[in-house]
Amino acid sequence: MLNRIDEEITFRKLEILLAFMESGNLARAAERLGISAVSVHRALHSLETGTRCSLFRLEGRNLQPNDAAHALADVAREVLQAMSHGIRVTREIAGYAADRIRIGSLYSLTSVTVPAIIMGLRLRKPDIQTELVLGSNSELLRKLREGIVDAAVMGLPEGAGDIESQLLFEDDIFFAAPAQSTYAQQADVDLSACTDERFVSLNEGYVTHDRFIDAFRVAGFDPNVVMRTNDIFSLMNLVSGGIGCTLLPGRIRSVLPRNVCLVPLQPRFQMRQKISVMFLRTRERDPNLLSLLAACRSHAADLQG
Known part of the structure; x- marks a missing residue:
């Protein structure tokens, strides 16, 4: 004592x-x-x-x-x-804000979504300092709960009762292949016919990896994954280099290498991702997070308009 x-x-x-x-x-x-x-x-x-x-x-x-x-x-x-x-x-x-905010993000959201949200936040709070932390879905969820980040823009996790979320958009998953491959000429891809194809994939913990696994579960076989990586840009480059095909979200279309194409999957294999901004329910009155939430709602409305 x-x-x-x-x-x-x-x-x-x-x-x-x-x-x-x-x-x-x-x-x-x-x-x-x-x-x-x-x-x-x-x-x-x-x-x-x-x-x-x-x-x-x-x-x-x-x-x-x-x-x-x-x-x-x-x-x-x-x-x-x-x-x-x-x-x-x-x-x-x-719920009383600091002068900075730490935002976690998936790598694939840094080309369009996160910059748009940060610009919207700065319009509302010009003096705020923003720190960006990148990682997988599972890493960001852990950092959110440990207080390492204040908010995270990522795939919506299941059963997270301690998390508040605002949906930004839903994203379709496509078959990604070299532009010179036979897949590029198809209207859609029958995933069950790809048993002999080589694939590349993200590591576990990424929402895109989860949809990759889900799609092949529907296809009824385990894909031949010849290489795995920790970020989606490296994954695209592996496809560009002919290492293998993969499944990618449509949001990365604008940053694809020129010799990589996205082809729709046949309806029974189609998967979607829900991309949301998330923060702890205990922080729901934080003025910084309320401003971030307003910026996210505005961005979501722009996407729908």
Whole structure:
């Protein structure tokens, strides 16, 4: 059990102690704090009462700190810094915004969606600083729950009761193949006829990987995956280089390599992704997140219009 701290020792008195130690005398400390020199002297004497030891000595008319005062000042500086940080974190959790926001995103959303959302956010909060954190769906969900990111733009997870979400758009999944392949000439692709094809894929944890697995489950076979990667741009380049075919969301169409084409899947193999902005339900009153949510709704409306 911690020893009880005397009620004479307060954060305000520790601030006065630091002001006195840094300024060197009562008058300058009082001027810095906007109080009287008498109030400074009274607070310092009160700290001696609270610590039950001498902190200062008189040299003429000047008050001089002793070693004990320096030790208390060192601790006071750490305590006040820790408390300041704690109050900031508490205010953020309680819904009072900081001056920055950390947004998590899938790699595939960084070409159009995320820049549009950030621009919309800055129109509403011009002074906010934005930090972008990239990762897989599973990584972003973990970082959201651990407080590493404030919000995440990603595929909507199932059964996440602690998460608030705003749907941005739904995205169809396509068969991606080199433009010179026979698939490029087809109106749609029968996935069940691709048992001899080589494929490349994202690693587990990405929403596109999940739809890849779902589509081949419908097709009734395990694809021959010759290579896996951790980002969708590398995946597109593997298709471009002829390493294998894959399944890709339609949103990356504008950044596809020129020799890669997207071909619709036959209706029974078609898959969709729901892309949403998400944040913890406990943060639903945070002004930064409310502004982000407004920007996302505006972007979603633009897409539908």
